[in-house]
Amino acid sequence: MMILLTALAAHLTLATPQPVADVDPGKLKGDLVRLAWSDDASQFYVQSVERDRSGSIKAVHHYLISPTGSKGVDQEPPWASKYWMWKSAQASPAAASFKIDVSERTETKRSVSAPTGGALAKGGSPDPGAGTTLGDIAAAADTAQTIRIFALKVKGETIGEWANEPVVPGVNYSWAPAPLQMLAFSKRDGGPLMIVDPAGQRQELSGAQAAILPAWSPDGKRLAWLERKDKKKYQLVVAEVSIQ
DSSP, rough: HHHHHSSSSSSSEEOOEEEEEEEETTTTSSSSEEEEETTSSEEEEEEEEEEEETSSSEEEEEEEEETTTTEEEEOOOHHHHHHHHTTHHHHHHTTEEEEEEEEEEEEESSSSOOOOOHHHHHHOOOOOTTOOOHHHHHHHHEEEEEEEEEEEEEHHHEEEEEEEEETTTTSSSSEEOOOOEEEEETTTBBEEEEEEEETOOOOEEEEEEEEEEEEEEEEESSSEEEESSSOEEEEEEEEEEEEE
């Protein structure tokens, strides 16, 4: 067991994922943004948000899910908030030096290609009937958009990017609880589950194909996530973690 404290074992495996409940974002009203375990691992908290056209959150919804059913609640339970704090932190709960690095860059994107050719391309005066005009160039310049991109990286590997939108910590990754030093992550729009350790060793875990919202159990023995089943539905699943 001690090998888990500092690095990945020779082979980390997931048991066959066990379904807990079907999750329909349409019925839960909005985008799924949080998945949290209760302290006793008997139930899960799921949060969804509705956004306006600008992307700002206009409503937040809270749900409790267990093998026996699900129900809406008025607010996020205290245990879910506590879990989310360490699960989505910038650094591992077990090692402050094992952390997520945040970088920022800008890119310029045009919706159409800048015009070329005509008299201007030959060094002459613009001729409205002969090709590119100053008006064409001005119009093309107006289509240029500066995109501000934030990237989250662990040991040099990008685990998520946000373009012209706020970064949402924890939405696509989960720290393992102390004393384990591991991070599980997936693509924001769904993908295989990946594990990385403080040495930068990476491993893809079989059993997840289109996972979102990975969440390590409080005892570090299981992983839960939402597996995309089709365009509108997910399945909440749980898998035991083992070392070989």
